[in-house]
Amino acid sequence: MKTSETEKRLERYRTKRDFLRTPEPAPGAVTRAAGEPVFVVHKHDATRLHYDLRLEIGGVLVSWAIPKGPSHDPAQKRLAVQTEDHPRSYADFEGHIPDEEYGGGDSLLWESGTFETVPPGQADAQLARGHLEVVLRGQKLQGRWHLIRTRPRGGKTQWLFFKAKDEEARPGYDVTVERPESVKSGRKQTRGPRKPGVLRKKPVAPSRMKAHPAPSKEQKAPATPEKLLERVWPPMLARLAVPDEAHDETHAYEVKYDGFRAVFALTRDKIAFQSRRGNDLSSRFGRITASLRTLPVSDVVVDGEVIALDKKGRSNFQLLQHTEEGAEQRFVVFDVLWLNGEDLRGLPYEERRARLEKLMASVELPLQASERLELPLSRALLEARRKGWEGIIAKRKDSPYTGTRSGDWLKLKVVxxxxxxxxxxxxxxxxxxxxxxxxxxxxxxxxxxxxxxxxxxxxxxxxxxxxxxxxxxxxxxxxxxxxxxxxxxxxxxxxxxxxxxxxxxxxxxxxxxxxxxxxxxxxxxxxxxVVRERPAPTESTRTAKGVRRAPAQASARTTTHRAPTKASDRTSAKRPERDTEALLTHGDRVLFPDSGLTKADVFGYYRDVAPLLVPVLADRPLAHQQWPAGIEAPGFFRHELSGIPSWLPTLRVRHEGKSLRHVNVKDADALLWLANQSALTLHMWLSHAPRLAQPDFVVFDLDPGTGGWKDLVKVARRLHARLDALGLQSFPKTSGKRGLHVLVPLAPGHTYARALAFANARVAELEEALGDIATTERSVGKRGGRLYLDVGQNARGKTVVAPYSLRAVEGAPFSAPLDWSEVTARLDPHRFRLKTLRKRLEAVGDLFAPVLRVKQTLPGE
Known part of the structure; x- marks a missing residue:
């Protein structure tokens, strides 16, 4: 279709909207996106809640409003009223359309994916004919579906939308009830437009209404601080949880401090400073109490944590036991319950936080406001691990302060x-x-x-x-x-x-x-x-095909919660309050026949190793080896994968003669999505965005010959000694199969040409010294059984197997980072397998972490 015709089709969309007021995207330059056409479904709470299906046809999103939403039951034929075409950029839209604007109300990106017609390439012709038969490849809608035009009604064309009779059909399954969440933000609830002249209040649970009277500035503070504490008692408590239960859209994150819970009240120049049990703390923490007296208010109640800092500035509960050692003590305030005659407990967290920050703006140490982390959840957890914190607290942005242990505050521990x-x-x-x-x-x-x-x-x-x-x-x-x-x-x-x-x-x-x-x-x-702390039970996520939500991103040192593989396990599995984007499908499919390891085992492995692997792979183009039918069937090597969901971060990278879209593993969900694609082995570039022309490492790939591991160790240790003599740190890792990789970390500014020249010089030295067992000869037939010194990966666009990546070999070995002291004839690289990861990490920790920290310059030749 010509561009002018496409723009004409969007004229109706344009005239219905004021783009200075609505966040919806304005039509821009019309370009045909690379790859398969997309489809999306918006959950739209306008005059009434409905679902908007949109198919990319002819450069626009052809759209239908489906009042009851999709059904997996072929017998349920749903009315679909065709509406105006939308621009291609609308495929990623989610937000609140202003109430007074056309379509006012929340619009969530409920589903997204790619589609193709049956037969392929017939979208325009089928649309004109009035019968679209499509194969949807989404996260909730899959398989064949029909759209059949029936008749115009009131100027709008009426269609029927229903599921074809295929293996994805599921009579009795209501996808809109079972999967209410946005695939972009995880949000479930929507708000429609307020009627003119009516101020719609957000519904509040009856228990909350009783616990928290609405704030009123006419309230009078009790005569004593003890009475004021009684009025707002008891303190709110957090529930131990898993990361799946929090989401960036709905939660704010704060540092979890390792200290002593305390609540402070001030009224009429008198103070009360008490523990959770009501014990007086004013004499024990005299300096903190004196500072609290100086708060610039007439009456106040603040909630917080008394902490003691270690030499690295981290809170340490043990130091609170030994005040004679002189550890620096502070009172970290994380909430304000009462302020200048106003009970704030009924206000949303975000508003209380704003009041707290204003109150604490002028205070000095030892008082401070709790540190808020303006980071996505995955990065906040990584930051907690990096800095040695106990964890983080996730707080619902719209939650009041309740005197109970509430799911509105979640403890997400990394220790x-x-x-x-x-x-x-x-x-x-x-x-x-x-x-x-x-x-x-x-x-x-x-x-x-x-x-x-x-x-x-x-x-x-x-x-x-x-x-x-x-x-x-x-x-x-x-x-x-x-x-x-x-x-x-x-x-x-x-x-x-x-x-x-x-x-x-x-x-x-x-x-x-x-x-x-x-x-x-x-x-x-x-x-x-004192009871054992456990994350709260959650609902089942099983679907007909064994689809499960991704388990929480967890430290590889914590207990594994593997996605179940038995049918009995799947039916009893539990679902968190918020669904994560990454899904496990067909978890019981066996990928390693001899050892019986399944797709669920692989999914669980990459979930456990995510905290170590994500920092390595973030912003780095990847290639993947996939074995969807198991390692005994043919596999595939791909740079660009099909069906990438809209929420998944990607990198658009220019290769020779073409531009490819790489999955960007910036968080655990991206890694788990790859695991669900049976991408067992991950190959990474040596450079990362935005400096793709500057390698982060020089890589030496030692591929054994007939001399086996014994010759390899001899060559590797010779290389190590030479690099040491040049003043360069180097780090070995197994390839996951027979070989060994040696990485030399680089500071920014090196070129691939310089890295390759350096590598060639080193292997030439090795070949001269150990030519009887090692060679740079590329041809296998000409090597004479000698070890191959391969440095070909030191070029833009070339890859090396990522650390901790699994290999398609029975037993599921992984590429294991090593200490040089381990590179001996006794080392068996096949002992590093999926099932031994935990034991390995408990013994040596993450040996690849120093590779990311070391920055060094190659010496001049």
Missing amino acids: AGQEVVILGYLPIKNAQAKSEIGALRVGVRGKDGFHDVGKVGTGYTTSDRRELRWLLDATRTKKPSAVDAAANTETVWVKPKYVAQVRFTEWTRDGRLRHPVFQGLRSDKQPRD
Whole structure:
């Protein structure tokens, strides 16, 4: 279709809208986008809620309004009224159209994907004929669908939209109910336009209405600060959660501090500073209390955390136990409940936060407002790991302050922590320290009493061990407090009177703490309140094809929550409150036949390794090797993948003679989307955007010959010694198959030509010194069984297998970063497999992280 004709088709769209008022995109230059045509469905809350289907045909989005939305039941033929054509740029639109404008109300991007007609390439002809048969490749709508024109009605053409009878048909399944969320933002709820002259209030749950009277400036502060605290008591608590339950559109993120919860009230120049249990803190934290007295208000209640900072500026609960050590203490304020006669608890979080920031603008240390993270969730979690925080708090932007443990505040931890009750101790075995404990026996409360969760043997100072022995000996008892106490134990049992804070790596299958470390005693907690913290249960996400939401991005050191593969597991699986964009489909498909590893196993592996891999791959063009039918079937090597959803970040990169769209793994969801495409092996460029012409590494690829691993180690160590002599750090990793990669990190400013020249010079030296076992000869037939010294990847557009990437070899080995001390004849590269990732990381951590930090310049030749 000619451009002028396309623009003419958009004239109706243009005349209906004032683009100075609506956020909808104005028609621009008409260009045919590369790749398959797109389709989208908008969930549009205008005069009434309906769904707008749009198919890219002839350079525009041909649009239909479907009042009841799509149905997967072929017997349900839904009315679809054709509306004005929309510009191609509308395919990514989501937002609120002003109430007084045409189509006013929320419009969510409910679905997006690509489509093709049956047979292909017939969209214009079928549209003119009045019968479109299309194959949709979306996240919620898949398979064949029909659009059949029936008759005009009131100037608008009436069609029927219904599902074809194919394997994707699902009678009885209501996709609009089961999948209400936006594929772009995750939002579920919409707001339609307010009627003229009527101010529509946002509905509030009855429980919230009772708990929080609307703010009123006529309220009078109670006579004493204690009475004021009683009026707003108790403090709001956060619920332990997984990242899937929060979303950038609906939540704000703050640092989670590792300290002592406290609430402060000021009225009529009198103060009250109390813990969660109502204990007075003013004498214990005198300097902080004195600073709080100077707040520039007549009466106020603020909620926050008393913290102590370590040498790196991180909050550390253990330091609060030892005030004599002089650790810097602060009071971090994260909410304001009452201000100058006004009860603020009923206001949304965002408004309370604005009041708080204004209140704290003029204060000085040791007072400060909690740090808010203006980052996407995935990056906020990575920042928490990088800086060694306990985690982050996700707070719903529209939530009031409730005196309960609420899902409106979510604890997203990157370091596991748990309150435990001290049930006993093991005497120290050192005969010279009989007045000290050796380890604590700790537990948590269950339905039938306290349960033993293990021993805590580390994290103590000598004074800690002595003080705990003195405290616990006064409460000794012959009868164990644990209902499941082990017999024949050396434990000295005590009454469950004291609560401790511990950090640990994970819960074991039998409910024990793995590697717990003592942090200190908690005087603000009572033993009866100490239970095992768990993320709240969530709903099932199973669909007919076993579709599941992506599990939470989690540290590879935390407990794995693998997507179930058995039918019984799938039916009992739970869904978080917010669906993430990445989906697992056909999770029970076996990809590694001999070992029985499935697509769900691969999905779970990449979920666990995402915190380590995303920083490596972000903004770096990728190529992928896919095995959708398993590694015994033919695989595919691709730079550009089809069916990329609109929410997925991409990089448009110019290759020789063409421009390709690469998936940009900027977050865990992008990595999991690739995993669901059976992209087992990820190949990365050596450079990243926006400096694609400047490599970040020089790479040496050592491909063994008939001499095997023994020759490879000899060559690798010779290369390492030479690079050391040149003053360059280098980092080895297995290729995931037989070989070894050696990476030399570079500072910005190097060219590929310089990197390749440097690499060629080094392998020429190796060939001269070890020519009997190593060669630069590219032809396999001419190598004579020698190891191949390959540096061909040091060119723009060439790739190397990414660290931690799986390979299509039985057992699912991955490309494992190594320490040079491991590169010996005893090393077996095949021991680094999907199932051994956790053990590897527990032993050595992330050995690839230093590669991203080192910046060095190649020496002149």
